[in-house]
Each structure stands twice: as C-alpha cells, then as structure tokens.
Amino acid sequence: METTTIEPPLQALPTAKEKRYDRQLRLWGAPGQRALEETHLLLINSSPGVAAVETLKNLVLPGVGQFSILDPAVVEEADLGVNFFLEDESLGKFRAEETVKYLMELNPDVQGHAIKEPLETFITKDKVFTPYTLILVAAPIDPTILATIRKHAEALHIPLFYLHCVGYHSHFSIQLPPAFPIVDTHPDPTATTDLRVLKPWPALQEFAREQTHAMDKMSGHDKAHIPYICLLLHYLEQWRNDHNGTVPDSYKQKQEFRDSYVRKGSPDEENFDEACAAVLKSLISPTAPSALRDIFNAPEAMELTATSPPFWFIANAISQFYTKHGGLPLPGAVPDMKAQSADYIRLQNIYKTKAREDCAEVVATVRELEKSTGRGSKLAIIEKEVENFCKGAAHIHLVRGRPLQIVLPDLPVTFGDRAKAMVFELTNPESLIGEYIAFLAWDEFVATHTTSSSVKGGKGLRVPGNNDAEFEADKEKMVGIAHKIVDGILNEAGERIEDPEYTEIKDGIEKICVELVRAGGGELHNIASLTGGLIAQEVIKVITKQYVPVDNTCLFDGVASRSYVLRV
Amino acid sequence: MAVTMQAVAGAPTVNGEGPNRSRWKYLDRILLRPGGYTDEDYDPETPISNIEAAKILVIGAGGLGCEILKNLALSGFKNIDVIDMDTIDVSNLNRQFLFRQKDVGKSKASVAADFVMKRVPGCNINAHVCKIQDMDEDYYMQFTIVVCGLDSIEARRWMNATLVGMVDMENPDSLKPLIDGGTEGFKGQSRVIFPTMTSCIECQLDMHAPRAAVPLCTLATIPRQPQHCIEWAHIIKWEEQRKDIVLDTDDPEHITWLYQTALSRAQEFNISGVTYSMTQGVVKNIIPAIASTNAIIAASCCNEAFKIVTSSAPFLGNPEQNNYMLYTGDSGVYTYTFEHQKKDDCPVCGNLPKDLAVNPELTLGELVESFAERPESQLKKPNMRTEEKTLYYSAPESLRQQTEPNLKRKLSEMLVDGEEMAVSDPAFQIDFRYKRDCGGVRGELNESWLVCIAIGVLG
Numbered sequence A: 001m002e003t004t005t006i007e008p009p010l011q012a013l014p015t016a017k018e019k020r021y022d023r024q025l026r027l028w029g030a031p032g033q034r035a036l037e038e039t040h041l042l043l044i045n046s047s048p049g050v051a052a053v054e055t056l057k058n059l060v061l062p063g064v065g066q067f068s069i070l071d072p073a074v075v076e077e078a079d080l081g082v083n084f085f086l087e088d089e090s091l092g093k094f095r096a097e098e099t100v101k102y103l104m105e106l107n108p109d110v111q112g113h114a115i116k117e118p119l120e121t122f123i124t125k126d127k128v129f130t131p132y133t134l135i136l137v138a139a140p141i142d143p144t145i146l147a148t149i150r151k152h153a154e155a156l157h158i159p160l161f162y163l164h165c166v167g168y169h170s171h172f173s174i175q176l177p178p179a180f181p182i183v184d185t186h187p188d189p190t191a192t193t194d195l196r197v198l199k200p201w202p203a204l205q206e207f208a209r210e211q212t213h214a215m216d217k218m219s220g221h222d223k224a225h226i227p228y229i230c231l232l233l234h235y236l237e238q239w240r241n242d243h244n245g246t247v248p249d250s251y252k253q254k255q256e257f258r259d260s261y262v263r264k265g266s267p268d269e270e271n272f273d274e275a276c277a278a279v280l281k282s283l284i285s286p287t288a289p290s291a292l293r294d295i296f297n298a299p300e301a302m303e304l305t306a307t308s309p310p311f312w313f314i315a316n317a318i319s320q321f322y323t324k325h326g327g328l329p330l331p332g333a334v335p336d337m338k339a340q341s342a343d344y345i346r347l348q349n350i351y352k353t354k355a356r357e358d359c360a361e362v363v364a365t366v367r368e369l370e371k372s373t374g375r376g377s378k379l380a381i382i383e384k385e386v387e388n389f390c391k392g393a394a395h396i397h398l399v400r401g402r403p404l405q406i407v408l409p410d411l412p413v414t415f416g417d418r419a420k421a422m423v424f425e426l427t428n429p430e431s432l433i434g435e436y437i438a439f440l441a442w443d444e445f446v447a448t449h450t451t452s453s454s455v456k457g458g459k460g461l462r463v464p465g466n467n468d469a470e471f472e473a474d475k476e477k478m479v480g481i482a483h484k485i486v487d488g489i490l491n492e493a494g495e496r497i498e499d500p501e502y503t504e505i506k507d508g509i510e511k512i513c514v515e516l517v518r519a520g521g522g523e524l525h526n527i528a529s530l531t532g533g534l535i536a537q538e539v540i541k542v543i544t545k546q547y548v549p550v551d552n553t554c555l556f557d558g559v560a561s562r563s564y565v566l567r568v
Numbered sequence B: 001m002a003v004t005m006q007a008v009a010g011a012p013t014v015n016g017e018g019p020n021r022s023r024w025k026y027l028d029r030i031l032l033r034p035g036g037y038t039d040e041d042y043d044p045e046t047p048i049s050n051i052e053a054a055k056i057l058v059i060g061a062g063g064l065g066c067e068i069l070k071n072l073a074l075s076g077f078k079n080i081d082v083i084d085m086d087t088i089d090v091s092n093l094n095r096q097f098l099f100r101q102k103d104v105g106k107s108k109a110s111v112a113a114d115f116v117m118k119r120v121p122g123c124n125i126n127a128h129v130c131k132i133q134d135m136d137e138d139y140y141m142q143f144t145i146v147v148c149g150l151d152s153i154e155a156r157r158w159m160n161a162t163l164v165g166m167v168d169m170e171n172p173d174s175l176k177p178l179i180d181g182g183t184e185g186f187k188g189q190s191r192v193i194f195p196t197m198t199s200c201i202e203c204q205l206d207m208h209a210p211r212a213a214v215p216l217c218t219l220a221t222i223p224r225q226p227q228h229c230i231e232w233a234h235i236i237k238w239e240e241q242r243k244d245i246v247l248d249t250d251d252p253e254h255i256t257w258l259y260q261t262a263l264s265r266a267q268e269f270n271i272s273g274v275t276y277s278m279t280q281g282v283v284k285n286i287i288p289a290i291a292s293t294n295a296i297i298a299a300s301c302c303n304e305a306f307k308i309v310t311s312s313a314p315f316l317g318n319p320e321q322n323n324y325m326l327y328t329g330d331s332g333v334y335t336y337t338f339e340h341q342k343k344d345d346c347p348v349c350g351n352l353p354k355d356l357a358v359n360p361e362l363t364l365g366e367l368v369e370s371f372a373e374r375p376e377s378q379l380k381k382p383n384m385r386t387e388e389k390t391l392y393y394s395a396p397e398s399l400r401q402q403t404e405p406n407l408k409r410k411l412s413e414m415l416v417d418g419e420e421m422a423v424s425d426p427a428f429q430i431d432f433r434y435k436r437d438c439g440g441v442r443g444e445l446n447e448s449w450l451v452c453i454a455i456g457v458l459g
C-alpha cells in the first residue's frame, strides 16, 4: 500500500519560480523546465526576422536558459514598424544588441547575447556551433552558408530550424537527428487506458471473482458499487463458458456481449453504464502499435553496442518482453470509476503491483543487455527511464530526422525518395505544398540574385519584390521558377498530372508567388507573431523531448487561416 | 454577399502630403500593392485610411490581450480601447509579456496600454478598469471591430448577445464584427462573427461543453481520487469549519488549510497524489497557459481584424465561408478551418424554436440543475416564469425564498399543455422561451415531453 507522509506546510508552499511558471509546469513539469533552462539557442538573422524574434519572446518568457542573436545590421526606421522589441532610440544602433536588451526585460532569469559579426566570417571559426543546443535560421540567407550550418548541425546532432515569413505566408522546416525518440508524448488520457480485461492475471481475476461472486444476493447499494472492470471480467467468464472459451472478438460479438450480458445485469446503475460504455474500447488485445514495432525492428534496437543510447537498450528489452508475453508491459493506470473507496484503492494497487513486476522484468533484461554488450557501469541506464518507457510504451514516438532541403543556385531542386509523395500532395486540395514550392522558388530567386557583400560591388541578399521598379518582372520570374519546380517534381517521380488539374495547381501556386513578391520580403507582424508561436512551441517540444514535434515541414497560410504539415 | 468595410471619410491619405510612413514600409508594401487574392478593383488608398480611422475594442488584457494589443499596434491601428478589471498576478508573468515583477497588483488594462503606447508611438490606447457589463450600447456603438481575448465563457456570451442585439438593419454601422480567441494549453480557437449574419458564440456554445461535476455523494462518502479529497475540503469542509471566513483562493493560508484537510482525508482512504499545486489547480480551476499558444491565437484574431479593415486579403467570416479556426499543437501542428453553421434555433441570433425532450416527471429543481449542464444553455442561475406565475427565481434572495418550494414539484403539476415558460439568467442578455407541448392526448404525459426554446434578446 502506498503511504504518503504529511509534509510540513511551509515546505509544500510553491517557490517563487514555481509560482511564476505554474501555468506551464502543469504541462511539461519540472523535467521539461530543467531541459528548457539548460538550453542555449542561437538565432541567425539577416533581415528584420520578426518571426524569429517573436519565437525568442515565447521562449524567454517560459525561461529558456540562454539565447544568442547573430545579426550584423543596424536598426532602420522600418524595423520599428514590425519588431516590438525595439524603441525609437534604437535607431542606428546594432539590431542584435537592441533586440537582446528588450527581450531580456521579459525574464530576469534568462541570459541573452548579441553577435554583431558578419555571418560569413562567423561560420569559418573552429567549433563555432558547439556552445548551442539548437539553431534557428531565418530566411533570407546565402544558401552556401546555410549548407555549411546544416553540415555542422548534422555532425553535432543539434536540431536546426529554418524559417520564412513573407507577407501573409510563412514556413518552417526542422532538421532533427536521424533518430529522435520521444517517450513522454502526453497522449490523450482517454486513449491510453489499457486494462487487460481479455488477459487478466491471477490477482486481478481473483479480485473480480471476490467482488462479483455473490452479485445476485447483494444489496442494491453494494451491487451498484462493483467496479466496472470487475463486471466486465465477470461477464467475460460467463461468455467464455457459453462460447467454448473464446472471447468476444468482432464488433458484432462485442455488441452482443454488451447488450446481452453486461446490460442484463442492471438496466440503469451507473457502474453498469460505465461497463457498457467501456466494452468496445477495453476488449482489445495489448498489441504494440505499428510505430512501436518499427522501433523494435529498427537497426539501432537490433544491433546494440556498449554505447548505444539508453532508448535503444530499453526498446530491445521491451521487444523481448513483448515476444515472450504477447503483450506490452502494463502501464498500471486505472481510470476513475464508481466504486467504494477501499475497493477502488485495492484495484489500483493490483494494477500498480503488476506494472511494477512487468517493469522489473524489463529492468532485469536491460541489465543483462548491459552486461552482454560490455556497457560500463558509468553508463548504467537509470531505472526511472525504463519505468517511463514501460508506462508510455504504446504511445512512444520516433522521429526520423531528415536533412534540410536547401536550394543551391546551380542545382535543380530534388525530392529523392519523397518525389512520389510530393506528387500526391500536389493533387491533394488540402495540402499547402504549393506554398512550400513558392518558398523554394523564393529561395532560388534569392540564390540567383544575390551577390556576396564581401565581394567588391556585391549588393548582398536580394529578395523578390523589394523595389517597385522590378515588381512586375520579379513576379514573372518567381512564377517561372515555381512552375519549373512543379515540372521537376513530376519528372523526378516519373508521373503526369493531366489538365485541368495541372493548370489549376499551377494557377494556385502563381497566386502564392504573387503574394510573396507583393510583400517584397517584408513581414506582417501578425503572421510573424503567429509563426513565432508555432516555432517556439516546436522548439519546446524538441528541447523537452515531450509531446510530438512537426515532422518535418510546416506551412501557414494567413489568407485562408490554416496550416499544413509536409514530410519533405 | 460579401462583407466589406466602408471607406472612412476624413482620414489622412497616403498620396501627397500624408504623414511620414517610413516606419510602415513593410506593411505598406502589402497595402499599396494588389495581391494574388485581392479584388480586381482593389484600391490601395482605402486600406491605410481605414486602418487609421478604425476604432478597435479589445476585451481582456491577459495572455491573449497583451498579444492582441501589441499586434494591433504593429498592424498600424491608432485607436484602441481595452477593458479588463483584473490585476496582475505573479503567475501571469510567464506569458503576459507587457507586465514585470514590479507591476504585480496593478491593473492589467492600464499597464498594458501604457506599455504599448510607449513602444509604438502614435498608437492611442484607452484603458478601462471595469466589467464589460458596466458599459452601455452607446459605448460599444463607437467601435469598428471588437476583439475578445477572454477566459470566461459568461463574458463572451454577454458580449455576443449585446452585439447581436445592437444590429439595426437600417444602419450598417451597427454591425460590429466580433473576433474571439481562446486557448487551453496547446489548444485554442479563433473565430470571426458577423452578428446576425454568421454563426454566433451562442450558436457555437455546444463546442465548449462544461466539464461534468463529481457527484456530491462521491465527495462525501466514497472518494477515490486526490481531486475528490480536495473538492471535499473545498466544498464541504470549509463550509463546516470556516463558514465565517470568505475563501480567498489567492491566500496561501487558505490553500494550505485546504491542502492539509484534503491530505488527511486522502490518507484516511489511502489515496495518494494530493499536492499543494493540485489543490490550487482544483480550487482555482486553473487552466494551463503558455506564451506560444497565446501568440498563435491572438495573431490569428488580429490577422482577421487587419484583413477585414483593409480588404487586402480574404478574411474569415464572410457568410457561407469559413469562420472558425481550431488549433491543436500537442501532436505536430494542426488547424481545422471550417464554416460553423448559423443555427436557426439559436437563442440569440436565430428565430426558430428549439426542440428538446424533457421528462415531465422531473421536478422543477432537477430542470434548474440541468440548465447548467446542458451544452446549449449552460445557465447557472436561471429565473423561470410563465405569463401567469413565477416558477423560480435564483435572485433576489426574497424571491428565491418565496419560490424555493416549487423546486420540489413536478413539471407536470406546474404547467398545462401548451403553456409557455420563459427562462433567463441575469448573467446574460438572453431570454429562452420554453413551451410545454405534450404532442398527444392529455394525460399521456409520461412519454417524452417536447420543450420548445423560442428566442428573444432582452432589449
């Protein structure tokens, strides 16, 4: 039986920090907060980059450890109309320094740093990215520099975010390490109950019999307080007797079980209602979802080495458990149900005990694996980590990070093994792939119209629509590039789309291209702020390794007010 | 029919000797150039003068409100009012970014308005530290758009009913678009309402069904969860032992008392998991809130306001177009943008009666309780009367005492067939009309009893 000791009241009172962060700690808890506080974020900005600044705002507020802004520009008047973290007196001063100053006002616990060095020289330095836990790059950027950043991020396993925010449209892509597991996915509590009524273990079966054996002679009050799990187990025994030892399997059989067995027990008692309502979702075998089986079968889980990450050791051990028992370790949670207090607590403890036993078995396997692979005791896997894995096993998520797509000036845009999927996206009216293609075209425009400012006569980055004289010409160029990308996808996939669909797709993309040129590279504050919200949320997920991050590209269309996630 | 905002006369023009707009370089690119979705007759001169002349009312200066004020100011709006009666609490500081530690205890509306006016020169924000119910129709009539960032359903319903009630078909200016945002953790929604023309807050009420309450008998006799022990301490024990002290959920001594009372009860029943933080959460009904979701929803609301005023892109809320964006961010990023249909039987903006089955064997008291839980009504303190007699009044106290005995009587004893019953709640400007209709021969009342809700907004 669980015992809790009463803490003296003063110790139970929340600390100043817990008070400040109360509303978010209720989501990601102390471990998530700790991860956030150990983070050092690097933002690389070459334009007003307000979407990125707003991202930082949403991370400084919840208490990210440190952030750095690399931006060599000075504040212009146009910055004041779009960036909230500048004041009139910032004019002519370094944009990075001023923005850092005003962002730091939001939270005294956060450290901010400004880097005023040009990006070209910054990235040539040795180990320049090692201090950072996450890199955020805002377009526009010289694509060859972006490729260098990508290479470093890949090598260091640092998550890399790349974003666009132009007029009514925005985009971001996330480059995660090739294996990015999330154990604590926070699934919907109603979707997670695993009660094992089809495969009860002896202690549970025993308890159910004890609760139900004298059901016909019980007082109405007692009968109305039998926990519904026991009712299900009781009627399942009856069903087995009537059906040669089998359990209700098909949807129809489950309905019959509910209506002709459970419901017959009582027409209107609440616990019988609960039992009836639980039939369809509780009478399931505890099979591993396909995402989890993919993890079991992943090469990282099959071929452990002494230094494999703990995740793969535990995955291997749980895979063995699954093969041996034909089910996952029991999570152990029991939903609330009509019952007497003492009976409910006993039932809870029966589940908890079984969950602990299952977990102990997995821990034992992990220890054997550690031994057989020769893993040193310093790398011993923490039991708590095994416990968390066991509890959430059915909902564990693995993101297979892919390298960021970069448009280089002299290379065609290709999609590799995703080309066919992209054709499917093109024909799906819900998809915002057209917007993604427009942003690729925008990047290609920048790549082909930029002359490095470090070269003599170089004008730096030029974005489409940035001056009125070339507005119409830029529109035409953008549309041309975008249409070329569409045809490139079809060629690469070896597929065709017939008219009128083909023309409709191209017309749709043309409209977005016109919108991007219209903005001339400028941000609308609302769209920047919204995008900063989305990116900050994804950064938090990636840092805390909680919830499920976007895999791997997200688009927002501020005209239609909707978003879409693409896997590129 | 498309909704468009009229050009406002008397506003400064961009051509010629207009004010210096170099600050608004990026904004003006969008406004001065036609886009991929603008009408063919898009006139670049109207949007800027419309923005400068528009008056926006922001309701709430909390998590959403701070963002909304910043966003409107940086969208070029110059005239903004904000209403919020709340003061700043330390737990606001993780997202309400216009407030600092030194501001704790001060008015949210005033501090937020001052901050944004300092950051964005030329933007004028009037702060009102009061309830929305303290303002009259003349006050609300001066605004172009109302943007709501509230955590209370009651206040939203009141504002919605007021704006619907203000619509005068003869006067197009009386139609005030209502843009409403709401968040909870990683989830949220933004919606645009053109009162009387599109689905309103009341039409959408069943999208936000109230949480089922734990039965009192569970709290009193068979607690099973830590929350049950906390509710017992809160609802039963406090009344019993500290009746003379008004519970202040911000007083650490009060929360500590509830926590300890709940904890000892939990130990008595071997229930684990009661913590101080959980006690606070249950007693204050705390909803998790983070900066990122607030940013997303507030920006979506302001983006719609900006599009409505400038016509620079299609906006949500045109009749027969999408008017609602649902957002979830806990698993990936997901939005569902759709048209919520206006309901002909909406008690605020509809004109048809609503059918509802109620057992005539119910007592009036049971019916009163059910009004609080019904997703489409959610009335906590209903007053009920027929043309002939008063059935029950929740307030004032004298009337409540007088009508209390009726609560025990069955509906079938109190109303004759076809008789109308009006139900109202002082919290809203909504009047529900119910009609008893046995739909058959007299005396067969044990079948289901059809109740019609007819509609009327109190003037």
Ligand SMILES: [Zn+2]
Pocket: B199, B200, B201, B202, B203, B204, B343, B346, B347, B348, B349, B350
């Ligand atoms: Zn309505």
